[in-house]
Every structure is written in structure tokens, then in C-alpha cells.
Amino acid sequence: MVPSFLSLRLSCLGLWASGLILVLGFLKLIRLLLRRQRLAKAMGNFPGPPTHWLFGHALEIQQTGSLDKVVSWAHQFPYAHPLWFGQFIGLLNIYEPDYAKAVYSRGDPKAPDVYDFFLQWIGRGLLVLEGPKWFQHRKLLTPGFHYDVLKPYVALFAESTRVMLDKWEEKAQEGKSFDIFCDVGHMALNTLMKCTFGRGDTGLGHRDSSYYLAVSDLTLLMQQRLVSFHYHNDFIYWLTPHGRRFLRACQVAHDHTDQVIRERKAALQDEKVWKKIQNRRHLDFLDILLGARDEDDSKLSDADLRAEVDTFMFEGHDTTTSGISWFLYCMALYPEHQHRCREEVREILGDRDSFQWDDLGKMTYLTMCIKESFRLYPPVPQVYRQLSKPVTFVDGRSLPAGSLISMHIYALHRNSAVWPDPEVFDPLRFSTENASKRHPFAFMPFSAGPRNCIGQQFAMSEMKVVTAMCLLHFEFSLDPSRLPIKMLQLVLRSKNGIHLHLKPLGPGSGK
Numbered sequence: 001m002v003p004s005f006l007s008l009r010l011s012c013l014g015l016w017a018s019g020l021i022l023v024l025g026f027l028k029l030i031r032l033l034l035r036r037q038r039l040a041k042a043m044g045n046f047p048g049p050p051t052h053w054l055f056g057h058a059l060e061i062q063q064t065g066s067l068d069k070v071v072s073w074a075h076q077f078p079y080a081h082p083l084w085f086g087q088f089i090g091l092l093n094i095y096e097p098d099y100a101k102a103v104y105s106r107g108d109p110k111a112p113d114v115y116d117f118f119l120q121w122i123g124r125g126l127l128v129l130e131g132p133k134w135f136q137h138r139k140l141l142t143p144g145f146h147y148d149v150l151k152p153y154v155a156l157f158a159e160s161t162r163v164m165l166d167k168w169e170e171k172a173q174e175g176k177s178f179d180i181f182c183d184v185g186h187m188a189l190n191t192l193m194k195c196t197f198g199r200g201d202t203g204l205g206h207r208d209s210s211y212y213l214a215v216s217d218l219t220l221l222m223q224q225r226l227v228s229f230h231y232h233n234d235f236i237y238w239l240t241p242h243g244r245r246f247l248r249a250c251q252v253a254h255d256h257t258d259q260v261i262r263e264r265k266a267a268l269q270d271e272k273v274w275k276k277i278q279n280r281r282h283l284d285f286l287d288i289l290l291g292a293r294d295e296d297d298s299k300l301s302d303a304d305l306r307a308e309v310d311t312f313m314f315e316g317h318d319t320t321t322s323g324i325s326w327f328l329y330c331m332a333l334y335p336e337h338q339h340r341c342r343e344e345v346r347e348i349l350g351d352r353d354s355f356q357w358d359d360l361g362k363m364t365y366l367t368m369c370i371k372e373s374f375r376l377y378p379p380v381p382q383v384y385r386q387l388s389k390p391v392t393f394v395d396g397r398s399l400p401a402g403s404l405i406s407m408h409i410y411a412l413h414r415n416s417a418v419w420p421d422p423e424v425f426d427p428l429r430f431s432t433e434n435a436s437k438r439h440p441f442a443f444m445p446f447s448a449g450p451r452n453c454i455g456q457q458f459a460m461s462e463m464k465v466v467t468a469m470c471l472l473h474f475e476f477s478l479d480p481s482r483l484p485i486k487m488l489q490l491v492l493r494s495k496n497g498i499h500l501h502l503k504p505l506g507p508g509s510g511k
Contacts, residue, residue: 039090048081056084086229091404095411097439098394104449111384123307144288151357157465160191172502177479179497185321198284214252319379322491326377332476368427374445381410475503
């Protein structure tokens with residue numbers, strides 16, 4: 001009697017649970033459909049390419065390559081067009097300077113439909129924060145990127161670059177082309193370990209290399225998740241092999257950051273170590289974060305500290321790796337500009353064997369070439385916002401609050417209405433005279449407006465030191481049989497690496 005009664009109760013509970021799940025699922029579907037209707041209505045005035053009934057534009061982008069596909073759409077639909085990932089995430093994809101100004105001159109938050117995917121990895125750091133907390137973090141972190149902090153980093157950039165150049169010296173002896181992207185990535189990570197955590201110049205240990213591989217994995221998985229609408233639901237994603245792989249890589253990244261922070265905090269308890277840090281020729285990023293205080297003497301919590309370190313490590317090494325690698329590809333592709341940059345750097349260096357901070361401001365032609373490579377190969381080709389209030393664009397069309405915006409920097413930088421002969425590599429576009437005539441939102445490698453990249457001076461300084469040293473030591477040329485295939489993986493990468501031939505220039509070319 002009792003067992004049958006329990007069986008009946010369990011059966012009823014099962015039916016109730018099934019019914020509840022169905023009701024909740026139905027309500028979720030209704031909410032998604034209403035949201036889609038709202039987004040579609042908001043973008044009704046913007047014609048765009050046809051969508052797949054289920055995948056939106058995601059399938060076509062995956063099959064044809066998103067970057068050049070969007071450029072072709074930009075020719076067809078001036079200013080902007082709708083972009084759908086599946087049927088429930090719809091964004092207005094913009095690539096025109098006045099449209100960019102209308103959105104990016106404001107402080108609208110990052111689009112949660114995209115950037116919430118980052119939370120499991122980098123937490124609520126400066127990249128994804130909004131409102132007063134974003135403002136507080138931005139204010140606390142800004143001193144870490146002051147010129148006085150950056151000046152001593154020139155020597156650290158050079159130390160890490162020498163390690164990479166020695167490795168390239170050996171590889172070049174084989175007379176074959178090789179992929180530079182991975183080596184540049186390890187160099188950039190090595191540099192960040194020194195600038196962020198005050199690591200020595202012994203190169204990357206096993207734990208650091210594991211961290212590098214984890215970050216590479218995370219960026220790939222993030223991009224896959226973004227364009228695969230069936231992965232947008234957290235519950236479903238964590239059950240998939242990709243989701244479990246993402247969580248494992250997150251754990252590696254978090255363990256790495258947590259251990260370094262613990263070691264530094266423990267070291268600061270030692271008075272001798274603290275005095276040694278104070279007397280050091282530079283403060284690292286972690287020193288500045290641990291000592292940061294606002295007007296109320298509030299400091300970053302442990303969670304905030306990890307989030308900002310993880311954010312800086314991701315944004316500081318992956319983007320720089322992309323920027324340096326594609327710049328060297330441009331130099332190999334255009335030897336006349338490579339030669340001119342090398343001659344400028346030699347003249348600045350003279351008979352000295354190392355660069356100083358003041359040298360960086362004299363690298364006029366090199367800087368123009370870096371900017372032109374950023375134009376053609378922006379390290380971050382696409383960024384996203386959610387409108388906190390309505391916006392009206394220059395042509396009278398508008399979007400309501402809550403709408404999602406995709407700023408397609410790659411398409412903006414190849415917009416023929418803004419850049420004559422956009423596929424031509426022409427550094428003189430960035431001469432003082434030409435740059436002064438251009439729309440201030442035509443060139444956005446570091447985003448723009450109040451939420452622009454806080455680390456852009458750090459990145460440009462590192463780019464100049466690293467590329468100048470590379471050009472002093474090697475002559476770069478293409479491998480026609482292994483040309484790079486552009487691939488968006490949060491940052492701009494190459495599907496098959498960036499293979500170049502390197503010819504050593506001898507001991508008199510730079511030390």
C-alpha cells in the first residue's frame with residue numbers, strides 16, 4: 001500500500017515538474033519572440049542581406065568568412081545593415097564615421113548579449129563594467145598607464161624582444177619560412193608577465209605557457225560561441241564538449257592569476273620585499289592595482305583585482321600579438337616601406353645599442369606604417385554596444401534604447417567613401433596634414449570615445465620598440481605558397497599562421 005502511494009506521489013511530482021518545465025520553456029520562447037519582434041521593428045528602416053530562417057546570417061558568415069563578406073555587404077548597404085546571429089540576437093552593423101560618432105561619442109555599455117559570454121573567464125573588469133563602477137575602475141586604473149609608469153617599460157619590451165629575436169636567428173638558419181604568430185604571442189605574454197607581475201627575464205615557465213595555450217583556446221571558443229546561436233544559452237553550452245573545454249581553460253587561466261596575486265600579497269607582508277619593490281626602477285601593474293585607492297580610500301576587492309588582471313592579460317597580449325604579426329606581414333608585402341622604416345630606425349638609434357623613451361616619438365614613418373597596418377588589419381575587427389538611450393543618425397534614421405550595435409571596424413577601415421583606394425597600403429594617409437582632414441571616427445583601432453582602450457599608449461609603445469628591433473635584425477619577405485588567411489577569433493588571426501622568410505642582417509644592424 002505504502003509503496004504504491006509513494007509511486008503515485010512521485011508520478012504526480014514528475015508530471016508537475018514536466019509541466020513546470022514546459023510552461024517555463026514556453027514563457028522563455030514567448031519572451032524571445034517578443035524580443036525578436038522588437039529588434040526587427042527597431043531595424044525596420046535599415047535594409048540588409050537576406051537571412052536564413054533559422055541561422056540568420058551566421059551560417060553564411062561561417063561559410064564565406066565574416067570579414068570580407070561584411071565589406072561586400074557594406075558596398076551594397078551604405079552606412080549600416082542588420083546582422084542576425086540566429087533568430088534572437090539582432091544587431092545593427094555600422095561601418096560609417098558619422099554613424100560611429102553617434103554611438104561611440106557616448107558612454108553606452110557593452111552589449112550584454114555578447115560580452116556576458118566573457119564573464120566566466122575575465123569576470124566584471126573594465127571591459128564589461130558599466131555605470132558608476134566602470135567609472136570608479138577606470139579612474140583607479142588610469143595611473144597605471146601614465147607616461148611616467150610606461151617609460152621604464154621600454155627596457156622590458158626590449159628584453160622580451162631579444163629572446164624572440166635569438167629564437168628567430170636559429171630558425172632563419174634553416175632557410176625556410178616559418179610561422180611568426182606563435183613566437184610573437186609568447187614574446188607579448190612574456191612582456192606582460194614582467195609589466196603586470198614583475199617577473200624576471202628568464203622567459204616563460206611551464207605554468208605561463210599553459211596560460212598562453214588556455215587564452216588561445218578561450219578566444220577560439222568565444223568566437224565559436226558567438227556565431228553559434230544554439231550555444232547562446234548557458235545551460236545548454238555548459239553541457240556540450242565545447243562548454244566543458246571552455247570551463248577547463250577558464251580554470252587554468254584563473255589558477256594562474258590567483259597564484260600570482262597570492263604570491264605578491266604574501267611578498268608584500270615581508271618588509272624587506274616591500275622596500276625592494278619601492279626601490280625598483282619601475283612599478284608593475286599589480287603593484288599599482290594593489291595600491292589603488294579612490295577618494296573614499298576604497299580599494300579593489302579580490303574579485304575585482306582578479307577581473308582586472310585577467311582583462312589586462314587578455315587585452316594586452318592577444319591584441320598586441322595580432323598587431324605586431326600583421327605589421328610584419330605588411331612589411332614583407334611592401335619591401336619599399338620596410339626599407340624606409342629600417343633606415344629611419346637606424347638613424348634614430350645611431351651608435352647606441354638600445355632605445356630610450358624619447359626615441360619613440362621620433363619614429364614618424366614607422367608610426368605611420370603601424371597605423372596603416374592597423375587600418376587594414378585591425379587587431380579587434382568588431383566591437384559591440386547596447387544603446388542606453390535612443391539615437392538618431394546623420395541621415396535621420398533612428399534606433400530606440402536597448403538596441404544592439406555592432407561596430408565593424410574592419411569594414412569601416414575599408415570603406416571606400418572614407419578611404420580612397422582602401423586596399424592600397426599607403427602610410428601617408430596618416431601624415432599630420434592628411435590625418436587632420438579626416439573624420440575623427442574614421443580610424444578606430446582602439447575604439448573611440450569615453451570607453452576607448454585605456455592601454456593604447458602601452459600598446460603603441462610596445463609596438464614601436466618590438467617592430468623597430470625586428471626590422472634592425474631581419475629583412476622580412478613573403479612565402480607565396482603560404483599566404484595568411486584572415487580569421488576573426490575575437491582578435492584578427494590567420495587560419496594558417498603568418499609564414500615569413502627572415503634574412504638576418506648581421507651584427508652591425510642593431511643589437
